[in-house]
Amino acid sequence: MLLAAQADASDHIGQELLVLGALFVIAYVLGRLGKLIGLPAIPIYMLVGLIASPNFHFFPLEVPSANVHLIAVFGLIFLLFNLGLEFDQDAFFGNFRSLIISGGSRIVINFGIGFLFGLWVGWGTREALIIAGMTATSSSAIITKLLIELRRLANNETPTILGIAVVEDVFIAIYLAIVTVILNGKTDVWGIVGELAISFGFLIAMFALARWGGKVVSRLVGTRDDELFTILFFGLAVAFGGIGELLGVSDAIGAFLIGLVLGATRFRARIEQLALPLRDVFAAFFFLEFGLALDPTLFGGVLVPVILAVVLTLVLNTAGGQLIAWLNKLTPAEGLNVSAMLQNRGEFALILATLAAGAGLDPRLTPFAGLYVLIMAVVGPVLAVNSERIGGLFGRRRRRIATAGPVDVEREAELALAEAAMSNDDAAPAFEVSAGELRPRDPRSVDPDELDPNDPEHRLAEQARAQADDGSRPRDPEY
Numbered sequence: 073m074l075l076a077a078q079a080d081a082s083d084h085i086g087q088e089l090l091v092l093g094a095l096f097v098i099a100y101v102l103g104r105l106g107k108l109i110g111l112p113a114i115p116i117y118m119l120v121g122l123i124a125s126p127n128f129h130f131f132p133l134e135v136p137s138a139n140v141h142l143i144a145v146f147g148l149i150f151l152l153f154n155l156g157l158e159f160d161q162d163a164f165f166g167n168f169r170s171l172i173i174s175g176g177s178r179i180v181i182n183f184g185i186g187f188l189f190g191l192w193v194g195w196g197t198r199e200a201l202i203i204a205g206m207t208a209t210s211s212s213a214i215i216t217k218l219l220i221e222l223r224r225l226a227n228n229e230t231p232t233i234l235g236i237a238v239v240e241d242v243f244i245a246i247y248l249a250i251v252t253v254i255l256n257g258k259t260d261v262w263g264i265v266g267e268l269a270i271s272f273g274f275l276i277a278m279f280a281l282a283r284w285g286g287k288v289v290s291r292l293v294g295t296r297d298d299e300l301f302t303i304l305f306f307g308l309a310v311a312f313g314g315i316g317e318l319l320g321v322s323d324a325i326g327a328f329l330i331g332l333v334l335g336a337t338r339f340r341a342r343i344e345q346l347a348l349p350l351r352d353v354f355a356a357f358f359f360l361e362f363g364l365a366l367d368p369t370l371f372g373g374v375l376v377p378v379i380l381a382v383v384l385t386l387v388l389n390t391a392g393g394q395l396i397a398w399l400n401k402l403t404p405a406e407g408l409n410v411s412a413m414l415q416n417r418g419e420f421a422l423i424l425a426t427l428a429a430g431a432g433l434d435p436r437l438t439p440f441a442g443l444y445v446l447i448m449a450v451v452g453p454v455l456a457v458n459s460e461r462i463g464g465l466f467g468r469r470r471r472r473i474a475t476a477g478p479v480d481v482e483r484e485a486e487l488a489l490a491e492a493a494m495s496n497d498d499a500a501p502a503f504e505v506s507a508g509e510l511r512p513r514d515p516r517s518v519d520p521d522e523l524d525p526n527d528p529e530h531r532l533a534e535q536a537r538a539q540a541d542d543g544s545r546p547r548d549p550e551y
Contacts, residue, residue, distance in 0.1 A: 092140075095120055095360065109457075112214045114418045115449040117356050118442065121363020128368055140361045146310070147358030148426070149327040150351040151419050153309040155212060155241055156331025157344060161283060164238045174232065174396050175239025178414075182388055183208040189384060193377050195434040198254060202428045202437060205247055206444065207385055211418030212237045214449065218413060218456050229406040232396060233413050244420060245328055249275055251424075252322045255431035271321045278329035286336035293337065302346050305334060324423055355419070362422050362442065365429075370439040378443045385448065389415045405463030412459035416452035421445050 099113075099120045106116050124131040164171060186207035190200025215237055224230055249271035253264060281289070295301050309327050316326020334343055371378075393411025397404060425441030428434075 115446050117359035118363040121360040122366050125364050143357040144361040147354035149313040150354045152324040152328040153331040154351045156328040157335040159241050159332050160238050171235045171239050174399050175236040178392050179243050199434045202424050205424050206421040209240045209420055210414045211416045214416040214418050215413050229402050229409050232400050248325045249321045267320050270319055282332045282336040290337040305343055366442045371443050374436050374440040382447050408463045409459045412455040417448035
């Protein structure tokens with residue numbers, strides 16, 4: 073009897089593993105096809121989940137959605153953990169006034185109009201607050217990947233785009249802390265005030281630790297063993313997700329804050345190297361599970377609000393891009409690049425829909441978020457790929473003004489590292505430099521002919537030689 077039960081359980085597990093493996097192979101094939109038109113992975117995973125959804129009746133095998141849930145929670149945690157890890161404190165505090173004006177005005181306009189739109193939809197005030205959050209912020213994951221893949225890291229407008237993304241990260245942290253309390257449905261004023269006080273106390277404490285405690289944390293988490301190091305930050309991400317949930321600020325914001333703290337250590341680049349594969353795999357489960365929960369028969373009921381939300385997003389971000397260009401002394405063509413990048417919506421809208429579903433809000437928010445992200449995650453990258461061509465209508469792009477001066481070793485190392493990672497080059501030396509475990513060489517003292525072309529230092533040395541020859545900073549090939 074026991075052996076028969078074990079055999080049945082083994083067969084059941086085998087079927088579940090087969091189904092999940094088949095879905096990820098399908099995601100790989102569709103992802104390769106999507107790359108041909110610059111499509112990011114998020115809508116691909118959602119589409120695969122939608123195809124396999126029991127509501128779609130297309131996939132011949134039953135998907136174990138209940139067993140996917142815990143892994144999907146890890147995906148949510150690592151999406152926010154990496155968001156905190158990549159938060160650039162120096163860029164934020166070093167250019168605070170400009171970023172607050174540019175990013176803050178964009179958020180206020182988008183969020184305010186999004187909230188009014190949510191009220192017009194008529195699903196409820198809390199639902200309007202969720203819709204406003206969905207339409208107000210961009211997908212930093214998609215933006216970062218597009219900037220690297222389109223080779224625009226050295227563009228004039230890129231620092232502005234990344235700076236606004238940083239401001240949106242801060243907004244997301246504050247917004248999630250507030251919206252989680254609101255979604256709890258409490259009516260006691262002092263109870264709400266108490267929860268908000270706990271939430272903001274947690275935020276302030278972790279931001280302060282990230283800002284001034286980086287050296288202390290570095291000494292606590294330092295180890296050369298990659299296996300133990302991975303186990304450590306994985307455990308911290310999950311544990312702080314649990315702490316955030318217990319404090320009432322959600323597991324996502326807890327993971328974001330510990331990522332913020334670890335990102336302030338000298339091991340940031342090393343953690344990113346080890347955490348990115350974990351994020352990609354677990355996040356795939358998150359998007360897959362969201363797709364499994366979608367019911368295509370409900371799309372008709374939210375089609376009009378979604379189309380209006382898409383049009384509203386495109387118009388607001390296009391106009392906002394020109395406002396940002398004016399505030400930051402960029403050309404109209406560069407402003408168009410800014411707006412095209414910031415059009416992208418993705419993981420945060422789905423996170424909000426997940427929170428709303430858990431709080432028992434209007435069930436139409438789930439298909440609304442799913443269809444909205446599916447459309448924007450396709451339209452956004454297509455606009456970004458073609459923005460420079462469209463920008464030609466505004467006139468010729470302004471070239472970066474070359475100025476003599478020393479090579480910015482740190483920035484050039486980051487650019488080389490990003491490009492090496494995207495091209496599957498061996499980036500280990502660069503990660504060791506960033507982690508403080510290998511002393512960086514001055515590119516001006518290195519002969520590029522003595523290095524392997526795949527070595528990240530090869531590019532830096534060539535740029536240093538070019539600067540020495542013409543007295544100027546090398547330009548990006550796109551200019």
